[in-house]
Amino acid sequence: MPDNIYLPSLGRIAYIKDEVVGERAIKTFHVEPLDGGWFDHDCGQCAMLSVFGRGEAMISIASSPLVKGYKQFSIMRVGRVSSAFHDLSVGDVVGIRGPYGNSFPIDDWRGKNLVFIGGGCGLAPIWPLITTAVAQRGDFKDITVFYGGRTSRDIMYRAELEKLRGSVDVHLSIDKMEEGWDGYCGFVPASVMNRDPSPQNAIAITCGPPIMIKFVIQNLNKLGFKDEQIYTTIENKMKCGIGKCGRCNVGKDYVCVKGPVYSWAELKYLPEEY
Ligand SMILES: Cc1cc2nc3c(=O)[nH]c(=O)nc-3n(C[C@H](O)[C@H](O)[C@H](O)COP(=O)(O)OP(=O)(O)OC[C@H]3O[C@@H](n4cnc5c(N)ncnc54)[C@H](O)[C@@H]3O)c2cc1C
Ligand code: FES
Incomplete structure (x- = not known):
């Protein structure tokens, strides 16, 4: 440094x-x-x-x-x-x-089922977690990845996602049907409901456009996931990155220091400034 x-x-x-x-x-x-x-x-x-x-x-x-x-x-x-x-x-x-910023508490999640839910560019922030869990596959129970893009051409890490199949349950989705598409057709929150992952001994991690995250969390709650079983990352605009300029705050938190990773149990009590 x-x-x-x-x-x-x-x-x-x-x-x-x-x-x-x-x-x-x-x-x-x-x-x-x-x-x-x-x-x-x-x-x-x-x-x-x-x-x-x-x-x-x-x-x-x-x-x-x-x-x-x-x-x-x-x-x-x-x-x-x-x-x-x-x-x-x-x-x-x-x-x-x-x-x-802070990080996902991956060590607390060993022995649990992991459900990843990403949309658009929101696969990137959770990708290190997915690839680390896959590299340490024996430490985790079932790993499921839901990921959606607007069209098949908007799916990022396509080849890498295909390689995960076998050790990970991968469910890809696009918003509108295209010829030759054999995944789910519809929005990511609906793709999750279509497979209804169990909340038993599970942690759900979601990242994507704010509107997707909002409906994913609603659906996870409907499936029985408690707020403390749901994690997300938020992308407030940032300038300094080190808690000096005040550009990124949500309520009392400087997201660059306290975030970007939050459980829904923490985030739901902060003002909706993200
Ligand atoms: C913690 C964190 C992690 C991020 N990770 C990624 C990542 O992995 N990949 C990636 O592509 N981007 C990521 N971003 C977003 C990225 O920082 C912004 O898109 C970046 O500021 C764009 O810079 P720019 O100069 O190209 O755009 P600008 O010229 O600054 O802005 C272009 C447009 O994007 C809007 N915009 C800029 N920043 C944001 C923001 N944070 N949220 C919503 N709208 C914004 C502006 O209002 C404007 O309309 C992350 C942001 C944060 C805070
Ligand atoms: S970006 Fe400056 S305080 Fe967070």
Whole structure:
């Protein structure tokens, strides 16, 4: 960690993949440390990434903490900084500072069934948790992944999700039927109800657009999941990432420090400022 907490370490882009193309394009990047080594992270933490001269953005670390050689980030093109990332090439140097925020309490969940529910770019923040649980498969009971995109072309990590089948129950969905699609057709909350996962000895982790999270949580409650069995991450706009600027607060919490991971039992009592 540099003396100046705002000073980023340098990383080199080692790999770029187009996950989703078109209007809501998502690219996945592997960033390697330029100077040999850098920070460890836990599942659910984020990093502030910078393109020099273009700005910084908070992005979830999408690789498992078990992966040491690089950190993975999947970035949707929405504005200035994310577009600057999409314009980069392998070999380009970026800034990275972190890790920031809290993490999923994965050690408390060993011996439990895990139900992951993601939508759109919301698979990235829960991907380190999914891949860590799969790498430590014997520590967990059933693992189920529900994931949906608007269309089949909006499904990210498609090949990786297919590889999980066998050790993990994977249910993919798209909003409207397309020729050749053999997964569920409908919104993610309905896809969950269609399979009605049991709340017995289970934890549900959901991330995606706020409207999806709202209905997923309602449906999980209907299935018998208690609020403390449901976890999510929130993406309030952030500036400093270290609890100094007040940009990200929800009620009394600076999300960059207290979040982004919350159980629904904690989040439901905070003002709806996320
Ligand atoms: C904890 C955390 C984790 C995140 N993880 C990821 C990730 O893994 N991948 C990813 O692509 N993005 C992620 N984001 C969102 C990302 O930080 C923002 O999209 C980023 O600020 C975009 O920067 P920009 O300069 O491209 O867009 P800007 O030019 O700043 O904004 C473009 C548009 O997006 C809106 N916007 C910007 N930030 C947010 C936000 N946080 N929530 C809602 N709308 C916003 C703006 O209002 C504007 O309409 C995360 C955010 C947080 C706080
Ligand atoms: S981003 Fe500055 S306090 Fe959270």
